[in-house]
Amino acid sequence: MKLPLTRSSRALYVTLVASLAFCAAAKLATPARAAAPEKFVIMVGGINKLIYLPARLAEQLGYFEAEGLDVELLSEPTGIDGENEMLAGAVQGVVGFYDHTIDLQARGKEVKTIVVLGQVPGEVQMVAAKSADSIRSMADVRGxxxxVTGLGSSTSFLTQYLAQRAGVPASQYTLLPVGAGNSFITAIRQGRIHAGMTTEPTVTQLLKSGDATVLVDMRNVDGTRAALGGTYPASSLYVQSTWLDAHPQEAAKLARAFVKTLRYMHTHSAEEIAAQMPKEDIGIDRALYVSALRASLPMYTVDGRMPADGPQTVLKVLSAFNPAVKGRHIDLSRTFTNRFVDDVKP
Known part of the structure; x- marks a missing residue:
C-alpha cells in the first residue's frame, strides 16, 4: 500500500531529484582531465661527465617539461651499464656512446641513435706523472x-684501437676497469694504472694537480681525426628500435628538447652554462669546472645530426679488434636516424 506524500516529503523528493540531475549534468560538462605524460627514464653513463652534459642541462633548462615530457635521469658509471639496463627494459633510453649501437647490432639487438650530442669522443688518454718518461706515445704501452671505465665500455674500445694502431696487440698490455672521476684519479695516484682514458672535468683536475699529462687528446675534431682517422660521433641518445617504432611522437619531443639544448650551448658562454648546472655536478672548484667546460665545448654538435663520415669511422675502429663486429656485415643505416632532429625548426 502506497503511503500518501505530505507537502514536506514531496518538496524533499523534488529537491533530491533536482540535485541528482544537477550533479549528473555537471559531470558531463566537466572536461576530461588530460592524461599524465608517460614517464621516460634515461640512463646516463656518468651524469656528471661533461661529455653527457646536454642531458642534465636539458633538464635544468626545463626543455623536457616544455615538451610535455616526464623524464627521469639516472646515472651509471659506464655506458655498458646503461645499455644493459635498457635491454632489460628498466629504462627506455640511454645517453651513451654511439658505438654501442653497432656492437649491439652485431649481437642481434636493434638499437638506434636519434640525437648525436658529441661529434668527437671527448676522451683523453692520460699518463701518470710517474710514467711520463716511459710512455711518450701509445707505442710505449707494452707491459x-x-x-678504462669498464670492460666493454667505449673507453676500452678506443684504448684498444689506439694501441693496435700504434702496433701494440691487446696481449701485450692489461686493461683495468677503474671507473671515472675520483676513482680514476685515485687509481692514477696510487700507481694502479700507468695510463688511462677519461673525460672532463677529470682531465683538468689531473692536469691542475700535476698527477698526469695528456698523451692523446680527442676533445676536438682535429685531435680526433689525428688519433682515429676521422670524425667519431660519441655521446648520443639511443633507444631500442622497437620502442622508437611505437613512440615516434615521444622521440620527436625528446629530439626537440636536446636540439634546443645544443643550440643554447653554442650561443652561451661556459660561465653561463655552468650557472644552470646543479652544485653537485660542478663540485667544490667552480673555476676548474668552467675551465674544463670551456675546453669541451668544441666537442658538441650544433644540431644533433650524425656527422657524414662518423658511422664509417666508428665501424672501422670496432672492426679492428672487437670480435663481435670484426668480419660481420653491419647495416649502418639501422644504427641511427636524423629524421627527428631534421624536423626541429630553427
Whole structure:
C-alpha cells in the first residue's frame, strides 16, 4: 500500500531529484582531465661527465617539461651499464656512446641513435706523472696497465684501437676497469694504472694537480681525426628500435628538447652554462669546472645530426679488434636516424 506524500516529503523528493540531475549534468560538462605524460627514464653513463652534459642541462633548462615530457635521469658509471639496463627494459633510453649501437647490432639487438650530442669522443688518454718518461706515445704501452671505465665500455674500445694502431696487440698490455672521476684519479695516484682514458672535468683536475699529462687528446675534431682517422660521433641518445617504432611522437619531443639544448650551448658562454648546472655536478672548484667546460665545448654538435663520415669511422675502429663486429656485415643505416632532429625548426 502506497503511503500518501505530505507537502514536506514531496518538496524533499523534488529537491533530491533536482540535485541528482544537477550533479549528473555537471559531470558531463566537466572536461576530461588530460592524461599524465608517460614517464621516460634515461640512463646516463656518468651524469656528471661533461661529455653527457646536454642531458642534465636539458633538464635544468626545463626543455623536457616544455615538451610535455616526464623524464627521469639516472646515472651509471659506464655506458655498458646503461645499455644493459635498457635491454632489460628498466629504462627506455640511454645517453651513451654511439658505438654501442653497432656492437649491439652485431649481437642481434636493434638499437638506434636519434640525437648525436658529441661529434668527437671527448676522451683523453692520460699518463701518470710517474710514467711520463716511459710512455711518450701509445707505442710505449707494452707491459703497462691501462685504465678504462669498464670492460666493454667505449673507453676500452678506443684504448684498444689506439694501441693496435700504434702496433701494440691487446696481449701485450692489461686493461683495468677503474671507473671515472675520483676513482680514476685515485687509481692514477696510487700507481694502479700507468695510463688511462677519461673525460672532463677529470682531465683538468689531473692536469691542475700535476698527477698526469695528456698523451692523446680527442676533445676536438682535429685531435680526433689525428688519433682515429676521422670524425667519431660519441655521446648520443639511443633507444631500442622497437620502442622508437611505437613512440615516434615521444622521440620527436625528446629530439626537440636536446636540439634546443645544443643550440643554447653554442650561443652561451661556459660561465653561463655552468650557472644552470646543479652544485653537485660542478663540485667544490667552480673555476676548474668552467675551465674544463670551456675546453669541451668544441666537442658538441650544433644540431644533433650524425656527422657524414662518423658511422664509417666508428665501424672501422670496432672492426679492428672487437670480435663481435670484426668480419660481420653491419647495416649502418639501422644504427641511427636524423629524421627527428631534421624536423626541429630553427
Amino acid at each position: 703497462k696497465t691501462l685504465g
